[in-house]
Amino acid sequence: KQSANKRAHELHELINTYNYEYNVLDKPSVPDSEYDRLMQELLKLEEAFPELKTSDSPTQRVGGTVLAAFQKVVHKTPMLSLGNAFNETDLRDFDRRVKQAVGDDVQYVVELKIDGLAVSLRYENGLFVQGATRGDGTTGEDITENLKTIRSIPLRLKKELSFEVRGEAFMPKKSFEKLNELRLQLEEEPFANPRNAAAGSIRQLDPKIAAKRNLDIFVYSIADLGGTGVEKHSEALDLLEEVGFKTNQERRKCETIEQVLNIIEDLQEKRANLSYDIDGIVIKVDSLAQQEELGFTAKSPRWAIAYKFPAEEVMTK
Numbered sequence: 001k002q003s004a005n006k007r008a009h010e011l012h013e014l015i016n017t018y019n020y021e022y023n024v025l026d027k028p029s030v031p032d033s034e035y036d037r038l039m040q041e042l043l044k045l046e047e048a049f050p051e052l053k054t055s056d057s058p059t060q061r062v063g064g065t066v067l068a069a070f071q072k073v074v075h076k077t078p079m080l081s082l083g084n085a086f087n088e089t090d091l092r093d094f095d096r097r098v099k100q101a102v103g104d105d106v107q108y109v110v111e112l113k114i115d116g117l118a119v120s121l122r123y124e125n126g127l128f129v130q131g132a133t134r135g136d137g138t139t140g141e142d143i144t145e146n147l148k149t150i151r152s153i154p155l156r157l158k159k160e161l162s163f164e165v166r167g168e169a170f171m172p173k174k175s176f177e178k179l180n181e182l183r184l185q186l187e188e189e190p191f192a193n194p195r196n197a198a199a200g201s202i203r204q205l206d207p208k209i210a211a212k213r214n215l216d217i218f219v220y221s222i223a224d225l226g227g228t229g230v231e232k233h234s235e236a237l238d239l240l241e242e243v244g245f246k247t248n249q250e251r252r253k254c255e256t257i258e259q260v261l262n263i264i265e266d267l268q269e270k271r272a273n274l275s276y277d278i279d280g281i282v283i284k285v286d287s288l289a290q291q292e293e294l295g296f297t298a299k300s301p302r303w304a305i306a307y308k309f310p311a312e313e314v315m316t317k
């Protein structure tokens with residue numbers, strides 16, 4: 001019994017590490033067959049000792065039960081929407097408003113705006129306990145079972161933190177194309193775009209269907225930064241990476257709005273080559289103290305803005 005417990009712990013460590021390398025770093029160090037062998041060993045061990053089948057076991061990612069409906073979840077911290085900027089003038093106005101409020105010593109973080117759906121992940125002492133859609137910003141739907149099927153969401157963090165993490169769930173472009181091919185073969189309605197496909201997949205009542213849709217996620221903020229001692233948004237992103245989350249590597253720090261404008265040019269050129277859809281970039285004041293000073297309007301933070309790319313001309317094949 002004791003040795004079974006020990007072996008199960010070893011298998012969790014190995015499988016979680018290989019899962020992280022493959023799904024988060026996209027740099028596996030072992031062949032798929034080796035990963036599969038370890039998973040099969042853990043499944044057998046859990047059959048022999050059912051008490052080993054803990055909620056954070058890698059074998060528990062795809063739940064069994066089909067839900068009748070989604071439960072409602074009230075977000076501890078509301079999930080707000082971002083104000084939009086559509087041109088350089090809007091961005092310079094944003095920069096001016098920020099500086100009027102907090103002075104000239106401002107640094108920005110620029111991130112890609114992933115075209116998916118915003119979700120919230122709650123962790124207690126390092127364990128993934130609940131996930132929800134944004135909903136109306138205050139109340140969302142409990143989609144924990146479906147989020148567990150996203151391999152880049154850690155079921156157990158490398159640190160025993162209790163916090164709420166926000167991220168954008170999305171469907172990679174290649175998965176979207178494959179899914180629509182399949183739907184056309186089955187004479188089902190194809191999805192209009194990856195965002196709709198991701199939304200339709202993550203709101204499946206049967207986790208086994210969600211698990212087949214190859215969804216992914218980039219996390220981008222910690223809602224209740226409480227005791228983490230983090231003072232900058234860029235540090236929060238580094239912390240999320242340290243504890244095992246997938247964050248987007250295209251993020252840049254900028255000293256001036258000029259640098260932001262230059263980076264927008266670069267990122268707009270990269271857009272077509274990305275493996276996922278983006279609909280713009282997000283600019284945030286890096287200092288959390290300055291974010292606090294700036295506060296919120298009725299529905300959006302004053303310390304962040306979304307620059308929306310012009311709608312792409314649709315390439316009809």
Ligand SMILES: Cc1ccc(Cn2cc(C(N)=O)ccc2=O)c(C)c1
Nearest residue numbers: 018019022028029030031032035036
């Ligand atoms: C049979 C099988 C097992 C695993 C995978 C994909 N994969 C591989 C690894 C790995 N190599 O570290 C880790 C996690 C994972 O999901 C496939 C495609 C097929």
